[in-house]
Amino acid sequence: MSDKPTTIKEIAKILKISVSTVSRALNDHSSIGLTTKMRVKKLATELNYEPNQKAIQFLQGKSHIIGVILPELSESFFSTAISGIEDVAYKRNYTVLLAQSHDDADREKLLVEKMKTQRVDGLLVSVSKTTSTYEHFEIFKKLNIPVVFFDRIPPIKDIHYVASNLENGTYEAVNFLLKKGHRTIGMINGPTTLVASHERKEGYIKAMISNRLKFDPSLIVSCDLSESGTIEVMNTMLNHRRKPTAIVTFNDYVALFAMRHTRSLELEGIDFVSYANLPIINYMDYTPIASVEQFPYKQGKKAADILIDLINRPKNETGTEQAYFNVVVESELIISNIK
Amino acid sequence: MSDKPTTIKEIAKILKISVSTVSRALNDHSSIGLTTKMRVKKLATELNYEPNQKAIQFLQGKSHIIGVILPELSESFFSTAISGIEDVAYKRNYTVLLAQSHDDADREKLLVEKMKTQRVDGLLVSVSKTTSTYEHFEIFKKLNIPVVFFDRIPPIKDIHYVASNLENGTYEAVNFLLKKGHRTIGMINGPTTLVASHERKEGYIKAMISNRLKFDPSLIVSCDLSESGTIEVMNTMLNHRRKPTAIVTFNDYVALFAMRHTRSLELEGIDFVSYANLPIINYMDYTPIASVEQFPYKQGKKAADILIDLINRPKNETGTEQAYFNVVVESELIISNIK
DNA sequence: TATTTTCAAACAAACGTTTGCGCACATTTT
DNA sequence: AAAATGTGCGCAAACGTTTGTTTGAAAATA
Numbered sequence A, B: 001m002s003d004k005p006t007t008i009k010e011i012a013k014i015l016k017i018s019v020s021t022v023s024r025a026l027n028d029h030s031s032i033g034l035t036t037k038m039r040v041k042k043l044a045t046e047l048n049y050e051p052n053q054k055a056i057q058f059l060q061g062k063s064h065i066i067g068v069i070l071p072e073l074s075e076s077f078f079s080t081a082i083s084g085i086e087d088v089a090y091k092r093n094y095t096v097l098l099a100q101s102h103d104d105a106d107r108e109k110l111l112v113e114k115m116k117t118q119r120v121d122g123l124l125v126s127v128s129k130t131t132s133t134y135e136h137f138e139i140f141k142k143l144n145i146p147v148v149f150f151d152r153i154p155p156i157k158d159i160h161y162v163a164s165n166l167e168n169g170t171y172e173a174v175n176f177l178l179k180k181g182h183r184t185i186g187m188i189n190g191p192t193t194l195v196a197s198h199e200r201k202e203g204y205i206k207a208m209i210s211n212r213l214k215f216d217p218s219l220i221v222s223c224d225l226s227e228s229g230t231i232e233v234m235n236t237m238l239n240h241r242r243k244p245t246a247i248v249t250f251n252d253y254v255a256l257f258a259m260r261h262t263r264s265l266e267l268e269g270i271d272f273v274s275y276a277n278l279p280i281i282n283y284m285d286y287t288p289i290a291s292v293e294q295f296p297y298k299q300g301k302k303a304a305d306i307l308i309d310l311i312n313r314p315k316n317e318t319g320t321e322q323a324y325f326n327v328v329v330e331s332e333l334i335i336s337n338i339k
Numbered sequence C: 001t002a003t004t005t006t007c008a009a010a011c012a013a014a015c016g017t018t019t020g021c022g023c024a025c026a027t028t029t030t
Numbered sequence D: 001a002a003a004a005t006g007t008g009c010g011c012a013a014a015c016g017t018t019t020g021t022t023t024g025a026a027a028a029t030a
Helices: A008-015 A019-026 A034-046 A053-060 A076-091 A105-117 A135-142 A166-179 A195-210 A227-238 A252-264 A279-283 A296-312 B008-015 B019-026 B034-046 B053-060 B076-091 B105-117 B135-142 B166-179 B195-210 B227-238 B252-264 B279-283 B296-311
Strands: A065-070 A095-100 A122-125 A147-150 A160-164 A185-189 A220-222 A246-249 A271-275 A290-293 A326-329 A332-335 B065-070 B095-100 B122-125 B147-150 B160-164 B185-189 B220-222 B246-249 B271-275 B290-293 B326-329 B332-335
Touching: A008 A019, A008 A034, A019 A034, A053 B053, A065 A076, A065 A105, A065 A296, A076 A095, A076 A296, A076 B095, A095 A105, A095 B076, A105 A122, A105 A135, A122 A135, A122 A296, A135 A147, A147 A296, A160 A166, A160 A296, A166 A185, A166 A195, A166 A246, A166 A271, A166 A290, A166 A332, A185 A195, A185 A227, A195 A220, A220 A227, A227 A252, A246 A252, A252 A271, A296 A326, B008 B019, B008 B034, B019 B034, B065 B076, B065 B105, B065 B296, B076 B095, B076 B296, B095 B105, B105 B122, B105 B135, B122 B135, B122 B296, B135 B147, B147 B296, B160 B166, B160 B296, B166 B185, B166 B195, B166 B246, B166 B271, B166 B290, B166 B332, B185 B195, B185 B227, B195 B220, B220 B227, B227 B252, B246 B252, B252 B271, B296 B326
Parallel strands: A065 A095, A065 A122, A122 A147, A147 A160, A160 A326, A185 A220, A185 A246, A246 A271, A271 A290, B065 B095, B065 B122, B122 B147, B147 B160, B160 B326, B185 B220, B185 B246, B246 B271, B271 B290
Antiparallel strands: A095 B095, A290 A332, B290 B332
């Protein structure tokens, strides 16, 4: 029965017309008479004709596939972001080729290669924590395949990216705590190598200054984001001559580690604010009093939209300066309603 | 500079030999002299030649892409499973086209269509909760494109699938509680429509019988898995004439809801055992004392392996009865080390 | 020397589709 | 009546690669 899919050729043969006529008829080309057009379309549906995408992709040199490389789908941020990416992709007739780097720079490099051999039309990347060189992305620039980075942005120039406004998010978080009466606010920041850590620090400082308070750098500590690392810096915090009454943490996990540690010391009364707003905090018994939502879905959506725009932009005339998309998605402080 | 990728033709022209010779030289065909082979390979690497996958895929009618449709990546089970799928796929030179149904049957149907037009070589599916018809998968059978189901298996015949042994998992869980001295064990089961609920029940019964205990059906209650639903059935449990001293729950979320509820009633001392072994329980303050691990990574891996085997199986001679892979991945009771 | 075998490389078809060009016919404009 | 314009369709090339068949020459056999 349905052995091989129907081709345009077969339709042509049955109707005793040329392949080109069939092709044009199906694509509503202007130079085809109404009658033949109808005949072709009728038979096409009867035979369940579906254009062979591979042939078209090959012919046009377009795959209609976008590659997505991200660190970890088990991180809620990314699994939500991918939904946004997917939705845009499907709406705009692209499909998503997925790969996780598992925060391994070597694997990431390999995956970028794979994406290249698969000839994706564009690439969406959130770089791994351990990535320190970026030449593998340069290849894409040479091949004129657009790359858009999101959330985890490499510190290089001339790239497209979408990221959340961490500075502003932190500003609001600190401001919220200040309004609540706190005067000694600690911050458990991430590794200093991350751009994100820097931005958070700036937000912190901005909030202090705009409230006419003095900024005390010793209240900001760097942390490797592990549980042991968090405990270590928490101890530093708690032994600080100005013991913080509130702490802003790099993410929800750090917040949980820190909170667990303080409780194990039977210390109460420190307010925590964190990032990411993970769904799991709904299941927690003790939660941060607020969390900065980064809207991963929106971020993924935006990034995918930009990428597909770039793919379909008119051929960049040589000489024309290329513009880079640097989109910042605003974040929002979500105040927990759980007491 | 590097405008268009190098083709086999260009190499042929430069070396003044035919395209076919170049092709065969690159593919180590036996009938090519060593000298020409070397010359070709040398030039190929110099020019950064990479075969145009689209052309090859088109020519061979193979895409080397497997489609994966699953309900929700934000569910830890699936985000872990996809890692297993991915790893196998990449190792065996396939790429993964991903799509989430978000547990919406209509969307799932649409995605299956998309996968068809993209001409994937095979399909990996975990069906949505709301899917009740299955014709959209039949099309693939007609097109001779293999489909492998995993975890969420549709109740139809003649399919390939990979699933975990829930019956056995429950058996072990109940057995564990019995060995611990419990004699009145409740079970919060899922909706009766799910195959999974049925299997859990069987496991429960089997454990009771093999311990020469009487099975009391009223100790098993069905639940819609929501928080309110869980609280409701928990109340039923707690008011039962034989109040359970231990409870087996359908999954970790239900366990959390139930535990929170009992604690809010200031009831202590009920042992909980649940499924899934979510990473989040590491962050919880009160956790189930054990959880049935379903090895999603392994399950994903297995499913992908089977699928790719099916894709590459020798042409099924018409007449030969097709065998169906029904693989059951054993589950394992993980006993929590958190006191 | 005449014939067969082997090796190395070329030729050409094929995959399914799009598209520039051209041809034949019909209709309208000079 | 001739020329220009328009309409509807076919021809053939092109995309990059693989692969069955063929060719040509050198080497081995008779």
